[in-house]
Amino acid sequence: MTADPPAVRVVALWVGDRGRPEFLATARPTVSWAVESEGTDWAQRSAQIEVRLDGVVTGFDLLGAGSQRQPWPARDLAAYESAAVRVWVRGTDGSASALSSWVEVRTGPLGGDDWRAPLITPAVAADAWPERGTARFRTELTAPAGLASAVLSVTAHGLYEATVGGVRVGDELLTPGWTAYRDRLAFQTHDVTALVRAAAADGDVVLAATVAEGWYGERFGFDGNFARAYPGPVALAAQLRLVDEAGAVTWVTTGPDWTTSVVGPVTSASIYQGESHDARLDDDAAAVPGVTLPAALPARLLADVLTDDDAADHLTAARLVPASSPPVRVIETLPVREVRTSGSGATILDFGQNLVGWVRLRVDGRAGTVITLRHAEVLEDGELGVRPLRFAKATDRYTLRGDGPEEWHPRFTFHGFRYVEVSGWPGAFDPADVTAEVVHSDLVRTGELTTSNPLLNQLHSNVRWGMRGNFVSLPTDCPQRDERLGWTGDIQVFAPTASYLYDTAGFLGSWLSDLTVEQARSGTVPIVVPNPLPFGSPPGAAWGDAATIVPDALYAHYADPEPLARQYASMRAWVEDLRAIAGDSNLWTGGFQFGDWLDPSAPPDKPNQARTHSDIVASAYYYRSTAALTRAAQVLGCEDDAHTYAALAEQIRLAFVAEYVTPAGRMMCDAHTAYALAIEFGLVTEPALRARLGANLAELVRAFGYRIGTGFVGTPLMTDALTRTGHADVAYRLLLEQGCPSWLYPVTMGATTIWERWDSMLPDGRINPGEMTSFNHYALGAVADWMHRAIGGIAPAEPGYATVAIAPVPGGGLTSAAASLDTGYGVVTVDWVVEGSAVEGTGVEGAAVQGDGSTFTLRASVPANTRALVTLPGADDAVEVGSGEHTWTCALPAPPAVDPAPWTLDTPLARFMDDDVARSALLAVLAEVGFFFAAGWTADGRWRSDTSLRQSLVMLSLDAIATIERTVAALG
Structure with a gap:
C-alpha cells in the first residue's frame, strides 16, 4: 500500500516587498510565498498563481521551484486599480496544496x-x-x-x-x-x-x-x-x-x-x-x-x-x-527606568536604552505652563552629555492648554537619546506620565541570534538597536547630532548585517534609487545620499563603492535580479570612474581618502590617519567593486561586460599583489586592515600565500593584545579573515576582548547601542574629546555579519537562500548558540550545544566518528522548498540535506595542549599574552618594579612570538630583573 504524500500548505503569500506601504509602488509587483510540509525533503515542482482582475480570475502556471520574487504574471496594473492574488503548489513527491487565501493589492498614483x-x-x-x-x-x-x-x-x-x-x-x-x-x-x-x-x-x-x-x-x-x-x-x-x-x-x-x-x-x-x-x-x-x-x-x-x-x-x-520603502512608525514604547536628580538639581529620566524617537507626555496643569525636554545619549558627571550634539539643541517644549489632562508628543522631529532632562513640570512628577516612543522604519524582522555569553548577546542587541535608530526613512550615520546624513561608507559595510536582521529589500532599494540620481547629478557617487551638502567631493574609496557593494549584498540575500538591473548602470558608471583614475597602473592611488576611518590609533582630530595606507584601501575596493560588477553582469546576461570586467578585475588583482604583497606573506603596510582586505576581498588567491597572510594577521592581532586595530573599513573583515585562514580561535579572542579598544569594551561601559568611536566614552566615564563622538553609529557593529554566519551558522550557499549553508564554528568558550533567519521560504533555525569531553559521537546523520574532545550537537530546521549544505566542525566536506528537522552529533577535537616549557625570561611575549594568569602575574611584577614601559606593550603591538621577555626588559636594575625572573619561574 502506497503512503499518501505529506500534507503541504501555503502559509504565507505577499505581493511586492515585505513591509512595503499599503499601496503598491509599481505596476508589476513580484509575488512570493512560503510553504510548510509535514514531510521532509519537500521541493516544489510547479505552482499556479491566480490573479483576479476586473472580476475575472486567470491562472498562470509556473514550472520549477521558484517561490520568491516571481515576476508579475498578469497585465500591468493601472493607477487606482485593485487586484487579488492566490497560489497553490505541487511537490515533486506528488503532493499538492489547497489554494491559499486571496491577498488583495491596490495601486494609487504610479508616478x-x-x-x-x-x-x-x-x-x-x-x-x-x-x-x-x-x-x-x-x-x-x-x-x-x-x-x-x-x-x-x-x-x-x-x-x-x-x-x-x-x-x-x-x-x-x-x-x-x-x-x-x-x-x-x-x-x-x-x-x-x-x-x-x-x-x-x-x-x-x-x-x-x-x-x-x-x-x-x-x-x-x-x-x-x-x-x-x-x-x-x-x-x-x-x-x-x-x-x-x-x-x-x-x-x-x-x-x-x-x-x-x-x-x-x-x-x-x-x-x-x-x-x-x-x-x-x-x-x-x-x-x-x-x-x-x-x-x-x-x-x-x-x-x-x-x-x-x-x-x-x-x-x-x-x-x-x-513611496516604496517601509513607512516610519512608532514601533514600541519604553517606560522610565529611573528618575535621577543631577548635581545641579535637574530632573533626569533614564529610559535604560539608547533609542530614537521622542517622549509622550500626560500632564495636567495651568495654562501657559511650559515643559522643556532636553535629550542626550549619555551622562557626564551626572549631567546631560550634550557636547556630542554639537549645534543640535535636541530640545522640545510644550505649553499647556490648561483645561484638564493633556497628552502630547512631537510630530515633526526625532531625537537619539537615553536620557531626558525635564523642567517646568507642574506639581509632583510621576514617571508613569512619560513614556519613550521608539520610532523607525517599520521593517520586517527576519534574523535572531543568542549565545551562552551574555556580553555577546548584549553586543548583538546593541547592533540591532543601532540599526533601528539609524533606519529612519534612510540609512544614516547617527540619529542625534547636527548631521544624521546618509553616509555611503557606513551602509556599505553594514548592508549584509542589516539584511540578516531585517528585510531591507524595499528600504535599501529606495535608497539606491536616490544614490543613482545623486550620482548622475554629482558626476560621481557623493559621500552622502541624499546629498544636501553645499560642496562637492571626488570619488572616495569604501564610500562611493556603496554603488556596487550594496546592490551586490541585496542580491546575495534576496536573489532578485530586478533591483540589480535597476542599479546596473550606476554600478558600471562607478567602476568606470575608478578605471579612469587608475589608468594603466590598475591601482587607485593618491588624492583624498577617508581610508580606514576611525582606526583607534588615529588622533581624535584626524580620523583618517589610519595604520593602513589609503592607497591599499582604495585599490582593494577598486577590485571589489569591479568583481561585484562582474557578478551583476553575469546574473543579468550582459556577456560582453562580464568578460570585460572579469579581465579588468584580474588585472587589478595582479597589480595589487605585485605592489602591496610580499612573497613571504607580508603586506607592505603591516597593519590589520591591509591583511584583512587582501584575504577577504580575494585579492590573494594562491593558497600558501593566503595561509602566510593569515598567520601574519593572527600574529599581529596577538601582538596588539587582541585589541581592535581597525576602523570602518577593516572592522567587518577581521574575524572573517582570521576564520577563513584557520585562526578562528584568534577571531574569538578578538571578539571577546573587553579592554579598550574592543567590541565588548562599550558593553562593559553600559552601552546599549554601537558607538562611533571605540572609545566614545573613556574608561574614566568622560566623553571622548573628539568632535565626532556619537553613541549610536552602526558601522562598527558590522561584525554581527560574522556572528550570524560563524556563531549562528547561517549563510546563503546561493543567492537568496534557496540553498542555505549551515556551518557553525564553535569557539570562544561558548557552550551554546541559537540562530534563526526568515529567508522568505520559511524560517531556518540552527542551534548547537557543546557538552562533556572525550566521547564517541555520530557524524553526519549516523556516520560514526571518534574524537577526544567535547560533544557537539547541532540541530537545524530547513524550510520546505529549500536545501542545506551542512558542515560540521572539523569536517572537510559539506553534506546536503533537504527540508525538515535534522540533528547531528560529533566529537570536537580536544583543545591544544598547554605548552609544557617552563616560564623564563626567554619565554616569548606572545605566550604570556595567550595565558591570562601568566600575563596578569607578569604585568603585576613589572608594575611593582616600576617598569612602566610595559604599559605601552599592547598599544605598541609588543606581544610578539619573536620577542622574548628578556629582550623587552631595558633600563632595569639587576635586582629588578631578578625579581621578575623569580615571579616568572614560579608560574610553573
Missing part, C-alpha cells in the same frame, strides 16, 4: 503621469515666515452620495501630517520621508473612505494638513556653517479621488482655492533643534466646516514662488514617485 495636484504654499512674504515655522492648509468638500471609495495621496516640501474631519490619516510618521528631493519626491497614498464617510455624516468634510520644514528645510553643514539645501518655502500637494457607487469620479486637489496659515500650535519644528508646541493655539479649524484658520491666508502656487532655475528641478511631475 507623475497620474498626478494632478500642484504644490501650494501660504501667500506670505519670504521675510514674514516664522523661524522654523509650520504651515497649515485647509479645504472643505462635499462627499458624493453613495461614496464607494476615497483615496488620498499626499506629498510635501517638508514633513506633513494630514487629517480628514480632524482625524489623522494613517499611522505613518515623518512623511514623505527624505529622498533626493531634486529628482525624487515620494508621495504616500491612503484609503480614507471610512474617514470621509464619518465626517460626511455631519455635513461637509474638512481636508487639512500641517507641514513643517523637516529635512527639506533643515540647515545642513559642518562646524557651524549651515545652510538650507533645497529651495523655496514648505509646500503641500494632495489629491483626493472620490468614487461613488455608479463609478463616477470626483477629484479634490490642492490649489489656490485652499486656505492657509502660518499660525498654529506647532510654533517651531526642526529635525536638529526640536519642536515647540503651544496647546493654547489649538483650534477646531482642521475639523469643523465653516471655521477659518487663524490669520488665514490664500494659498499660492509654488510655481509662482520659485525662480525659473529652482522650478526646473522642483516642479517637474517626473520626480514624483510612490
Whole structure:
C-alpha cells in the first residue's frame, strides 16, 4: 500500500516587498510565498498563481521551484486599480496544496503621469515666515452620495501630517520621508473612505494638513556653517479621488482655492533643534466646516514662488514617485527606568536604552505652563552629555492648554537619546506620565541570534538597536547630532548585517534609487545620499563603492535580479570612474581618502590617519567593486561586460599583489586592515600565500593584545579573515576582548547601542574629546555579519537562500548558540550545544566518528522548498540535506595542549599574552618594579612570538630583573 504524500500548505503569500506601504509602488509587483510540509525533503515542482482582475480570475502556471520574487504574471496594473492574488503548489513527491487565501493589492498614483495636484504654499512674504515655522492648509468638500471609495495621496516640501474631519490619516510618521528631493519626491497614498464617510455624516468634510520644514528645510553643514539645501518655502500637494457607487469620479486637489496659515500650535519644528508646541493655539479649524484658520491666508502656487532655475528641478511631475520603502512608525514604547536628580538639581529620566524617537507626555496643569525636554545619549558627571550634539539643541517644549489632562508628543522631529532632562513640570512628577516612543522604519524582522555569553548577546542587541535608530526613512550615520546624513561608507559595510536582521529589500532599494540620481547629478557617487551638502567631493574609496557593494549584498540575500538591473548602470558608471583614475597602473592611488576611518590609533582630530595606507584601501575596493560588477553582469546576461570586467578585475588583482604583497606573506603596510582586505576581498588567491597572510594577521592581532586595530573599513573583515585562514580561535579572542579598544569594551561601559568611536566614552566615564563622538553609529557593529554566519551558522550557499549553508564554528568558550533567519521560504533555525569531553559521537546523520574532545550537537530546521549544505566542525566536506528537522552529533577535537616549557625570561611575549594568569602575574611584577614601559606593550603591538621577555626588559636594575625572573619561574 502506497503512503499518501505529506500534507503541504501555503502559509504565507505577499505581493511586492515585505513591509512595503499599503499601496503598491509599481505596476508589476513580484509575488512570493512560503510553504510548510509535514514531510521532509519537500521541493516544489510547479505552482499556479491566480490573479483576479476586473472580476475575472486567470491562472498562470509556473514550472520549477521558484517561490520568491516571481515576476508579475498578469497585465500591468493601472493607477487606482485593485487586484487579488492566490497560489497553490505541487511537490515533486506528488503532493499538492489547497489554494491559499486571496491577498488583495491596490495601486494609487504610479508616478507623475497620474498626478494632478500642484504644490501650494501660504501667500506670505519670504521675510514674514516664522523661524522654523509650520504651515497649515485647509479645504472643505462635499462627499458624493453613495461614496464607494476615497483615496488620498499626499506629498510635501517638508514633513506633513494630514487629517480628514480632524482625524489623522494613517499611522505613518515623518512623511514623505527624505529622498533626493531634486529628482525624487515620494508621495504616500491612503484609503480614507471610512474617514470621509464619518465626517460626511455631519455635513461637509474638512481636508487639512500641517507641514513643517523637516529635512527639506533643515540647515545642513559642518562646524557651524549651515545652510538650507533645497529651495523655496514648505509646500503641500494632495489629491483626493472620490468614487461613488455608479463609478463616477470626483477629484479634490490642492490649489489656490485652499486656505492657509502660518499660525498654529506647532510654533517651531526642526529635525536638529526640536519642536515647540503651544496647546493654547489649538483650534477646531482642521475639523469643523465653516471655521477659518487663524490669520488665514490664500494659498499660492509654488510655481509662482520659485525662480525659473529652482522650478526646473522642483516642479517637474517626473520626480514624483510612490513611496516604496517601509513607512516610519512608532514601533514600541519604553517606560522610565529611573528618575535621577543631577548635581545641579535637574530632573533626569533614564529610559535604560539608547533609542530614537521622542517622549509622550500626560500632564495636567495651568495654562501657559511650559515643559522643556532636553535629550542626550549619555551622562557626564551626572549631567546631560550634550557636547556630542554639537549645534543640535535636541530640545522640545510644550505649553499647556490648561483645561484638564493633556497628552502630547512631537510630530515633526526625532531625537537619539537615553536620557531626558525635564523642567517646568507642574506639581509632583510621576514617571508613569512619560513614556519613550521608539520610532523607525517599520521593517520586517527576519534574523535572531543568542549565545551562552551574555556580553555577546548584549553586543548583538546593541547592533540591532543601532540599526533601528539609524533606519529612519534612510540609512544614516547617527540619529542625534547636527548631521544624521546618509553616509555611503557606513551602509556599505553594514548592508549584509542589516539584511540578516531585517528585510531591507524595499528600504535599501529606495535608497539606491536616490544614490543613482545623486550620482548622475554629482558626476560621481557623493559621500552622502541624499546629498544636501553645499560642496562637492571626488570619488572616495569604501564610500562611493556603496554603488556596487550594496546592490551586490541585496542580491546575495534576496536573489532578485530586478533591483540589480535597476542599479546596473550606476554600478558600471562607478567602476568606470575608478578605471579612469587608475589608468594603466590598475591601482587607485593618491588624492583624498577617508581610508580606514576611525582606526583607534588615529588622533581624535584626524580620523583618517589610519595604520593602513589609503592607497591599499582604495585599490582593494577598486577590485571589489569591479568583481561585484562582474557578478551583476553575469546574473543579468550582459556577456560582453562580464568578460570585460572579469579581465579588468584580474588585472587589478595582479597589480595589487605585485605592489602591496610580499612573497613571504607580508603586506607592505603591516597593519590589520591591509591583511584583512587582501584575504577577504580575494585579492590573494594562491593558497600558501593566503595561509602566510593569515598567520601574519593572527600574529599581529596577538601582538596588539587582541585589541581592535581597525576602523570602518577593516572592522567587518577581521574575524572573517582570521576564520577563513584557520585562526578562528584568534577571531574569538578578538571578539571577546573587553579592554579598550574592543567590541565588548562599550558593553562593559553600559552601552546599549554601537558607538562611533571605540572609545566614545573613556574608561574614566568622560566623553571622548573628539568632535565626532556619537553613541549610536552602526558601522562598527558590522561584525554581527560574522556572528550570524560563524556563531549562528547561517549563510546563503546561493543567492537568496534557496540553498542555505549551515556551518557553525564553535569557539570562544561558548557552550551554546541559537540562530534563526526568515529567508522568505520559511524560517531556518540552527542551534548547537557543546557538552562533556572525550566521547564517541555520530557524524553526519549516523556516520560514526571518534574524537577526544567535547560533544557537539547541532540541530537545524530547513524550510520546505529549500536545501542545506551542512558542515560540521572539523569536517572537510559539506553534506546536503533537504527540508525538515535534522540533528547531528560529533566529537570536537580536544583543545591544544598547554605548552609544557617552563616560564623564563626567554619565554616569548606572545605566550604570556595567550595565558591570562601568566600575563596578569607578569604585568603585576613589572608594575611593582616600576617598569612602566610595559604599559605601552599592547598599544605598541609588543606581544610578539619573536620577542622574548628578556629582550623587552631595558633600563632595569639587576635586582629588578631578578625579581621578575623569580615571579616568572614560579608560574610553573
